[in-house]
Amino acid sequence: MATWMKATAGVAAIALATGLAACSSSTPAGDDESAATPQSLSFLLTDNGPEWSAAFKTIAAGFEKKTGITVNIEQFSSDDYDKTVETRLSAGADGPDFYLVRPASIPDYVAGGYLTPLDDQSWFTALEPAAQKAPNAVQDGSAYAFPIAKSGNHVVYNKDLFAKAGIEAPPLTLSELTDDAKKLLDAGVTPIAMSGKDSWWLQFILFHATAQQVLPNDPDNGAEIMAGDKTFSGDAGWESSVQLVKDLEPYYLPDPLGTSADAAKAAFLDGSAAMFPAPWVLPDVRTTDLNVGAFVFPTTENPKEPSMWGDFPYLFGVNPTPGHTKAAEEFAAYLFESDVYPQLLTGVAAFPVVDGVAAPDSDPIFAEAQAAYAGRTFYGSPNDTWLPGVGDVLTAQLQDLLAGKSSAKDVLSALDDAVADAQ
Amino acid sequence: MTAIPGAAALRARRTRTRSLASTGTDGARFWLAAGPALAVFAVFTIVPMASVVYYSFTDYSGFVGVPKFVGLDNYARIFSGDKHILGALGHTLVYSFFYVVVQIAIAFLLAVLLERAIRGAAFYRAAFFLPVVISSVAVAYTWSFMYDPNSGTINGVLRGLGLGSLAHDWLGDYNLALLSVIVVDLWRNIGYSIVIFIAGLGTIPAEVVEAARIDGAGPIAMLRRITIPLMTPTFGLVTVLAVNGALRAFDTVYLMTGGGPGNQTELYMTLAFDKAFSNRQFGLSSAMSILVVLVLIPVAILQSRLGRDDRPARRSRRVVAGVR
Numbered sequence: 001m002a003t004w005m006k007a008t009a010g011v012a013a014i015a016l017a018t019g020l021a022a023c024s025s026s027t028p029a030g031d032d033e034s035a036a037t038p039q040s041l042s043f044l045l046t047d048n049g050p051e052w053s054a055a056f057k058t059i060a061a062g063f064e065k066k067t068g069i070t071v072n073i074e075q076f077s078s079d080d081y082d083k084t085v086e087t088r089l090s091a092g093a094d095g096p097d098f099y100l101v102r103p104a105s106i107p108d109y110v111a112g113g114y115l116t117p118l119d120d121q122s123w124f125t126a127l128e129p130a131a132q133k134a135p136n137a138v139q140d141g142s143a144y145a146f147p148i149a150k151s152g153n154h155v156v157y158n159k160d161l162f163a164k165a166g167i168e169a170p171p172l173t174l175s176e177l178t179d180d181a182k183k184l185l186d187a188g189v190t191p192i193a194m195s196g197k198d199s200w201w202l203q204f205i206l207f208h209a210t211a212q213q214v215l216p217n218d219p220d221n222g223a224e225i226m227a228g229d230k231t232f233s234g235d236a237g238w239e240s241s242v243q244l245v246k247d248l249e250p251y252y253l254p255d256p257l258g259t260s261a262d263a264a265k266a267a268f269l270d271g272s273a274a275m276f277p278a279p280w281v282l283p284d285v286r287t288t289d290l291n292v293g294a295f296v297f298p299t300t301e302n303p304k305e306p307s308m309w310g311d312f313p314y315l316f317g318v319n320p321t322p323g324h325t326k327a328a329e330e331f332a333a334y335l336f337e338s339d340v341y342p343q344l345l346t347g348v349a350a351f352p353v354v355d356g357v358a359a360p361d362s363d364p365i366f367a368e369a370q371a372a373y374a375g376r377t378f379y380g381s382p383n384d385t386w387l388p389g390v391g392d393v394l395t396a397q398l399q400d401l402l403a404g405k406s407s408a409k410d411v412l413s414a415l416d417d418a419v420a421d422a423q
Numbered sequence: 424m425t426a427i428p429g430a431a432a433l434r435a436r437r438t439r440t441r442s443l444a445s446t447g448t449d450g451a452r453f454w455l456a457a458g459p460a461l462a463v464f465a466v467f468t469i470v471p472m473a474s475v476v477y478y479s480f481t482d483y484s485g486f487v488g489v490p491k492f493v494g495l496d497n498y499a500r501i502f503s504g505d506k507h508i509l510g511a512l513g514h515t516l517v518y519s520f521f522y523v524v525v526q527i528a529i530a531f532l533l534a535v536l537l538e539r540a541i542r543g544a545a546f547y548r549a550a551f552f553l554p555v556v557i558s559s560v561a562v563a564y565t566w567s568f569m570y571d572p573n574s575g576t577i578n579g580v581l582r583g584l585g586l587g588s589l590a591h592d593w594l595g596d597y598n599l600a601l602l603s604v605i606v607v608d609l610w611r612n613i614g615y616s617i618v619i620f621i622a623g624l625g626t627i628p629a630e631v632v633e634a635a636r637i638d639g640a641g642p643i644a645m646l647r648r649i650t651i652p653l654m655t656p657t658f659g660l661v662t663v664l665a666v667n668g669a670l671r672a673f674d675t676v677y678l679m680t681g682g683g684p685g686n687q688t689e690l691y692m693t694l695a696f697d698k699a700f701s702n703r704q705f706g707l708s709s710a711m712s713i714l715v716v717l718v719l720i721p722v723a724i725l726q727s728r729l730g731r732d733d734r735p736a737r738r739s740r741r742v743v744a745g746v747r
Contacts, residue, residue: 086485108486108487108703111488112488197594197595197683197684199681199683254572255592257594257596257683258571258593258594258595258684260567388701389702389703389704392697392702396685399683399685403684405685
């Protein structure tokens, strides 16, 4: 072989070896209590709008003023967040110190050593009991993640459109909901700003139903199914919940499978749709002159239904790998300080998980929402505890359901197959 | 037989290269210059590829846990009749047909038209090429808005023209969604093929065309007997580039539909991506990716050989003889 070719191969081999060594995972720095206080902390979270961002930046600035530690906040879109954070966690000592964590990912993160137990922290024990046991947060008897707030997923409705359709009060039962929807249709209004192109959005109808028809009877339903102790197919509550997604289709936006969630939001904001089945539209509503109210989405015939879909939407955890555990825990404690926590709640527009703290006045509708929540037990999203891949099958199956390509039974059967595949 | 003009120059260049390499100082300079690039290539290409090959034989989740060797299980699963994988393969084949056959046909015809000295030819060439340089993200989001069944531009125009019956749920209709995405990719990439064809048309010797014209060849005969035969290498190059692009298609589908509705636009590479990052089946995803590489290797070799083809003169003489 020509000399130059041998030499080329030699250089490439040396570069390869160098690259392999350089690309190997950083050894965890370990947490050395005697080490100097870090200059900065890395904080990863989703981007949930300007008010959310502003709240965290203000809090980070306050923490830096108090401790001298800079909190470097990085935000990513919800769609890409999981992939981004996992890539960063895999970087070892260069990973984030403090980060938003999704419940379904907690078991893997704990197994990988990317979350540290928080049970011994005084600020953690001050959280309300349910918050100390957020979905999947407790693994092997220790709590590895904590919520900063709780939120009920109520419906935001356009009061003027309801009045135009002759509806005097929001519905309390499923029959009332469908009757009101028909009145809205007759008045030329799209009843529910729901669509199916962004498959995650279609789940919102389903989760309102499972909170009232599945989880009250079996709060550990998700974990049991994932463990193989139960199936989706054998559950009447699941079947009726899935069927509801199809039954309400006449009241969604036209051609729902080709309409995005953004288009659904736009339809509500421009006054052409009457009900938006999630509260996160409120910041955008306040940029319009819509007259809105709140009610709990009814999926049963019980006007005093004691359950509703609500959860701890934002869980956070501390990553011990970079070695800044104490500083990160100090930041977590700072979030709950008496002059900081209300500010945080206003920014995230959610309700407190610490007793004695007033609900924020983030939005004029909050008082009405809290009144709707009164006496109800929150049940979270059922997919919080699902194995990887099962949720993707659900979203695709719901689209098939809407297209008439499958039935509720088919959807549940496909979910069972997905669980078997994931185990 | 006339000697190939470039052969002597090629031999001289090879001799010079050997002299360079054997000279100590010049050789050191050569490696100093090439070393960093080789190092970058090794780190960012060879190392990741080697990792993917390794993980394809394991059950690695892609995030936590120690990968366990599972032999050919991942590869077996791909060929086991998994309906999800088969569906994605089927969609990829449909996509490839349009991306390769239809795109080449349309691009060639447009190139023949644009190669003529028509008024505004330069403008048209730029207009057709413009989508190639636009970000795929911008293209996907813009076309998503255009395809919206209620407020999108396409249905809006159709309804405005009284053609409301032609308005469809372009990305939500199970029968139309894949074609709708294919249209976007064709629109975006056809300019690239047109440019290559125009360049190829420019290599046709004028004397050959003149000779054919003198012999009475009309436009159709010119196209059939002169243009297409002499454009064979260009057709070959465009075809392999199109096949390469079709098999690796990902971003338009991922951004516009995410594989929906109901997996109707799921392509092989979007499925491989989901397997890795949503399903935490990194080993299976790696095996799927390796198969694509194995298919693309002969395509790349063919592309390389077509790029080095240096026999236009002989081809011209055969074509002229055929016309006569």
